[in-house]
Amino acid sequence: MHDVSKALRADGATPELVALVDIILGAATQIAQCVRQGALAGVLGSTDDENIQGETQKKLDVIANQLLKNALLQCTDVCALASEEEDTPVVGNPEGKYLVAFDPLDGSSNIDINGQVGTIFTIFPALRDIAFDSEQQFHQPGTQQLCAGYVLYGGSTLLVVSVGGATRCFTLDAASGNFVLTQASLDIPADTQEFAINLSNQRFWRPAFKQYVDDLIAGDTGPRKKNYNMRWNAAMVGDVHRVLMRGGIFSYPSDSRNPRQPAKLRLLYEANPMAFLIEGAGGKAWTEAQRILTLQPTALHQRVAVILGSANEVDTCLAYLK
Numbered sequence: 001m002h003d004v005s006k007a008l009r010a011d012g013a014t015p016e017l018v019a020l021v022d023i024i025l026g027a028a029t030q031i032a033q034c035v036r037q038g039a040l041a042g043v044l045g046s047t048d049d050e051n052i053q054g055e056t057q058k059k060l061d062v063i064a065n066q067l068l069k070n071a072l073l074q075c076t077d078v079c080a081l082a083s084e085e086e087d088t089p090v091v092g093n094p095e096g097k098y099l100v101a102f103d104p105l106d107g108s109s110n111i112d113i114n115g116q117v118g119t120i121f122t123i124f125p126a127l128r129d130i131a132f133d134s135e136q137q138f139h140q141p142g143t144q145q146l147c148a149g150y151v152l153y154g155g156s157t158l159l160v161v162s163v164g165g166a167t168r169c170f171t172l173d174a175a176s177g178n179f180v181l182t183q184a185s186l187d188i189p190a191d192t193q194e195f196a197i198n199l200s201n202q203r204f205w206r207p208a209f210k211q212y213v214d215d216l217i218a219g220d221t222g223p224r225k226k227n228y229n230m231r232w233n234a235a236m237v238g239d240v241h242r243v244l245m246r247g248g249i250f251s252y253p254s255d256s257r258n259p260r261q262p263a264k265l266r267l268l269y270e271a272n273p274m275a276f277l278i279e280g281a282g283g284k285a286w287t288e289a290q291r292i293l294t295l296q297p298t299a300l301h302q303r304v305a306v307i308l309g310s311a312n313e314v315d316t317c318l319a320y321l322k
C-alpha cells in the first residue's frame, strides 16, 4: 500500500474513499506533468472562452478540468462532480456514494509566469433523499466533508490532505510516481508576524478591516507593537500552503468593488476545503461573521469572505470586525 492510502486508512477513511483520492491523484500527476512541460507542451496562454464566473479560461484550466472529469466519471463511486470550470454539476453514477468538487487549477494568472498553481478538491457524501442530479446535493456545509486536499505544483509537487484527523503533507517522488509522506501532521503556530492580503483592494474594504490592516502595517509603532511582513501569491493554494507551513493570516475579505459580487473566493471548492485543512492543523478559518465550515451553502458557485490561519491572529482580526 502506498503512503497516502496507508495514512488515510489509518485516519479512518474507507477503502472506497481512499480509492477515490487515488483517482484524483492520478489526474493531478498528469496535470503536474503538463505544468512542468509548460511551453514545451503548448499548454500556456488563454482560450477564447469564459467560465461561469466570467473569467477567461486558460488552456491549462481546461486541460486540468478535463483530466479530472475524465478520471472521476470512470469511477462508479462518483455520483456527481462540480468544478469551477463547469456551470452546473456533472452527473456520474446515480448510485455513487460520493460528490467531488474541485478547482482544477487555482491561481490561473500564475500559469504564464511560471508561478505557483494547484488543484483544490473536496469530497462529500451523496445524499439519498435528494435527486442525484440536483445541484442541492452540493449544498452541504463544510463540516460534512469526508476529505479535503490540494495538490500544489511548485518547486516540488505536494499533496496536503485530511479526512478529518491530522492535516498531512506528501511529496510526489518523480521516480516512483508515488506521493511519499513527508510531514505526518501540520501544526500552525497560534501567533504570527506575516499576512497575505491583496492591499490593492484597500479602498474598497469596510473601515474596520482597513483599520486592522493599517495596524499591521504600522508595526511596532502602532497598537500591535510588533512588525509584520507581507506575502501575496495570487494563488490561494500557495498562500494557504505557506500558512500551513509556518503560520500567518490569509484573507480575501468582502469589498465594495462589485456590489453584485461582494466576495471573491468560492465556498464549495476553495474556502471549505482550505478551512478543513487549516482547522485540522490547529488554525482558524472564518468568514467575517462565522466559522466557514458551518455556512449553509445556497448556490454552487457561491462566494464568501475568507479570514484564515494562525488562531490568535484570526481572533484579533475578527475582534476588529465586531
Ligand code: AFP
Residues within 6 Å of the ligand: 055, 084, 103, 105, 106, 107, 108, 109, 198, 234, 235, 236, 237, 252, 264, 265
Ligand atoms: P482562479 O481560481 O481563477 O485562478 O483564481 C485564483 C484566486 O481566486 C485565488 O486563488 C487567489 O487568492 C485570488 O484569486 C487572487 O486574486 P487577486 O488577483 O484579486 O489578488
